[in-house]
């Protein structure tokens with residue numbers, strides 16, 4: 001009945017074989033029905049991870065809790081400003097602040113969104129971060145001294161997904177993301193990361209021996225954490241990553257017992273698995289007269305002529321007395337200049353959890369120890385394998401600042417984010433100050449020959465530009481005059497660059513922000529100040545209905561917009577699908593928070609747009625199951 005079965009999916013092949021075995025021949029409608037059944041079976045369900053409230057987003061509260069909110073809620077859709085909060089050591093000044101090392105206080109999602117969306121930072125960081133190392137709370141359902149680690153699974157997954165989606169925008173083509181976790185969430189995190197980055201982007205899961213003791217209380221004493229590694233290059237990341245320097249143990253395997261002038265060597269394999277008969281199954285007689293053939297199920301790695309040439313060149317050894325099976329001599333100066341990283345990282349190579357704690361305790365002997373610092377050797381290995389001097393390293397769960405400290409010592413640029421002001425003030429900032437001053441003698445300081453230097457800039461995620469007043473969203477008190485202009489420019493993706501009477505220029509479109517009424521007179525003045533061919537977006541806290549019409553007549557494609565209503569409306573209309581966010585490409589300009597292109601713009605400028613209602617009651621997420 002079935003002629004060609006080539007290329008059929010397994011399920012259909014199996015169904016056809018079963019049908020043949022049954023001896024039944026289906027004709028006409030029956031055959032069509034059978035096909036529909038097979039097809040239905042083949043396409044029923046799909047491989048996916050789903051969880052409670054997956055399409056929603058989470059609002060991070062100051063106290064570390066999260067609230068479920070719709071994606072259009074201004075509190076998650078807004079692009080926050082990053083305010084200067086000080087500098088340490090040598091930093092770049094003025095508008096090039098995005099080019100230096102940055103330590104940001106605030107929630108990771110707000111900070112990452114700002115880095116990816118504010119033009120000042122996006123120019124320096126989008127598609128340019130070489131290494132992202134994330135050490136989030138593992139969701140162990142414990143409470144640590146400096147942070148809680150007990151979220152409901154769906155909350156944890158959403159929290160991580162939303163931050164990883166932002167991370168993805170910042171990652172360079174050759175970059176890699178390393179997420180540190182343990183068995184609490186590893187399996188779910190892996191599937192979720194497959195969804196965010198694509199399964200083909202998975203590189204490896206590294207197992208770190210973080211604890212070498214034995215817990216008698218446990219059914220099986222846990223001694224490892226995971227590092228899930230993804231790269232846009234997937235398995236081809238092997239061409240981008242670095243080799244590990246050859247350590248003494250690996251070097252000591254090379255000796256030179258026969259004083260070969262080519263130097264140190266060790267035995268290398270001469271047989272490969274499977275019998276292959278293309279001139280690769282010959283016999284060899286050793287100097288002692290013994291006949292050697294490939295062991296069963298294997299073949300010589302080279303043809304006979306090549307073998308003889310290598311013998312003549314002294315590249316084959318038969319052991320001290322000439323009676324061993326032959327082996328290839330691998331010379332140290334001919335093998336690749338380093339070791340391919342393995343997925344098993346024992347504590348002897350990269351330290352363990354206690355080592356991390358001791359390092360932080362040595363820096364702050366009078367302080368209560370930070371709960372979960374990672375050892376500097378672990379970060380040094382990750383940074384060494386995945387980045388080069390001058391590359392940008394990002395960690396948005398800074399904790400005590402290990403990533404930034406090691407990145408700094410190893411000559412990388414770094415960006416760190418931490419939510420807890422207390423953790424920053426007590427550990428990360430003073431630790432990094434010591435690194436800059438060259439007074440942190442611990443960790444990898446000696447190994448990497450660090451003596452101090454450089455500096456970093458402290459930034460703070462600014463508060464929202466909106467507030468709620470009796471259920472209505474209004475501009476926050478601080479959002480006046482130049483701050484209003486800066487925050488509005490951020491939402492419309494303009495670089496804030498005051499050039500009176502304008503505050504930004506994007507392509508050939510000028511932005512003006514008026515903290516007051518946009519009248520016909522205002523529009524006339526602004527339109528006159530534009531160069532030929534330039535268009536204009538005028539935002540005002542109040543708008544004369546005639547002003548928008550006049551502006552369109554004076555400057556084709558220009559718009560007047562009332563704030564905050566027009567910005568909030570854009571958040572509301574923006575399509576945001578967490579999983580499809582990347583696959584779908586950039587959101588539709590007509591409905592997104594991205595500024596409308598002149599000429600196509602929706603005009604919210606007539607002033608009749610109602611004030612937007614505050615988001616409705618939101619479900620408190622912490623502890624919700």
Ligand SMILES: C[S@@+](CC[C@H](N)C(=O)[O-])C[C@H]1O[C@@H](n2cnc3c(N)ncnc32)[C@H](O)[C@@H]1O
Nearest residue numbers: 107108135147373374397398399400401402419
């Ligand atoms: C496991 S610790 C990181 C430890 C760090 N790798 C070290 O070596 O010190 C996790 C850190 O993430 C911070 N954190 C948790 N949720 C955050 C969020 N949403 N945004 C920013 N930081 C967050 C916690 O305050 C805590 O300091």
